[in-house]
Amino acid sequence: MAYQNILAEIRSQVLYVTINRELKLNALNKETLAELADVIAFAAHNDEVRAVLLTGAGEKAFVAGADISEFAAYTAEQGEVLARNGQNSVFDAIENCPKPVIAAINGFALGGGLELAMACHIRVASENARLGLPEVSLGLIPGYGGTQRLTQLVGKGRAIEMITTADMITAAHAEKIGLVNHVVPAAELLSKVEEILAKIKLRAPLAIASAVKAVNASLLFDENGFETEIREFGKCFDTNDFKEGTTAFLEKRKPAFLGK
Known part of the structure; x- marks a missing residue:
């Protein structure tokens, strides 16, 4: 599978997907979202794939957010289309994928990046990860399911606090409130995810x-x-x-x- 913005490879029945825009802190632009939509659809319908591991290139960021330059001049109608298309083709597609999708969160998971991680079925974070939804700092709200999935994961009060303050939280705090399943040293991130995947692959x-x-x-x-x-x-x-x-x-x- 050849893409411009992501890397995708099947190893031992696991589809490894890496958002490969390290110099841009793996920010989500239109092309990256389109490639993610394609690779998740592939995973859902390919019998060789038993699960998906989703991560970002480098140690600084899982995904540091969306590419703001692409929608800074959008109208209300264009903004709604942007959110609806992204929800349907990527974020909801991940959540509804019949193959478990695990996010390996290495560094910043902010805005659309945290929304991407929350769409996954399981989240494992490195100790240096920082998570947050800073959209209100831009005069926006989360548009890729963030208000809904964060509330489901951590409860209404914590969700409103995180969203309205736009504060980042540490990986340890994210684990405490149920936003991530596990926190491990950065060097052990992929091995921890692979340990979980090894168990999943034994099951029906x-x-x-x-x-x-x-x-x-x-x-x-x-x-x-x-x-x-x-x-x-x-x-x-x-x-x-x-x-x-x-x-x-x-x-x-x-x-x-x-x-x-």
């Missing part, structure tokens, strides 16, 4: 996809999450993976799941 891929869908449904106002769970639970019974998992359990051996 179709069951994992169903679990992600059911968990996401718990946050949808127009869907009954319990009903989604029941339907997805039932679907699992028609998979070869279910037969393999139960047979392996009864035969006291490790299962070999094929995602079928």
Whole structure:
């Protein structure tokens, strides 16, 4: 897969995606968002990919924000289109991806960068990471799901405080309030993510996809999450993976799941 702004490579059934704009602190411009949309769609439909590791090039930034120069002169209508397109093609696509997406947060995750990390299913941060939503400093609010996902992760009071003060928080504080799952030394960031991925790859891929869908449904106002769970639970019974998992359990051996 050849891109101009990201690097993408499948290794051991994991799609490694690196936003590769280190001199720009991996800021999200239109081209980068388009490439992210393409690579996430690829991951969702490629049987070789069992999970995605998403990170930024270098040690300074995961993603330091959006490329402000691209939308500084936008009208209200253009701003709404910008947010809607980004939400649909990238941020919601990541959240709804049937393959677990883990963000390896190395350095700054600000604005659209934190929104990108929050769209991922799991977040692991290096000790030097700094996270925040500074949009009100520009006369804006988060437009890629930040107001919604931050509230879901840390609660209303903390979300409003972070957004209205525009303060950055440390990785340790982010872990304390539930914004990230783990904090590790920078040198151990990728190995920690790979440790989690190694466990995920041992499990049934179709069951994992169903679990992600059911968990996401718990946050949808127009869907009954319990009903989604029941339907997805039932679907699992028609998979070869279910037969393999139960047979392996009864035969006291490790299962070999094929995602079928």
